[in-house]
Amino acid sequence: MITFGEKLKHLRTKKYLTQKQLGLLLGFCESCANIRIAQYESGNRTPKEETMKKLTKELGIPLEILTTPILSEPAEYSAISLCF
Numbered sequence: 001m002i003t004f005g006e007k008l009k010h011l012r013t014k015k016y017l018t019q020k021q022l023g024l025l026l027g028f029c030e031s032c033a034n035i036r037i038a039q040y041e042s043g044n045r046t047p048k049e050e051t052m053k054k055l056t057k058e059l060g061i062p063l064e065i066l067t068t069p070i071l072s073e074p075a076e077y078s079a080i081s082l083c084f
Contacts, residue, residue, distance in 0.1 A: 002070040005041040011059045012037070025058045026051060 012022050023033025039045035047055065056063050
């Protein structure tokens with residue numbers, strides 16, 4: 001499954017933003033802006049609801065893009081189909 005962090009990194013790089021640039025756009029201080037985004041991308045930290053809203057605004061995407069799980073492997077499709 002594609003993780004939140006993988007999606008965030010893909011969307012950030014698609015906008016040609018560094019971790020620091022995105023962090024500053026979200027209102028984080030200059031000394032911790034890149035660290036916070038790195039934590040989100042690595043899965044060590046989860047953004048709060050307010051930060052998620054800012055992320056969607058700065059990345060120009062609907063919230064569902066970041067919050068809806070995306071299956072990436074054929075085995076995941078098979079596993080989920082067994083549930084239905």
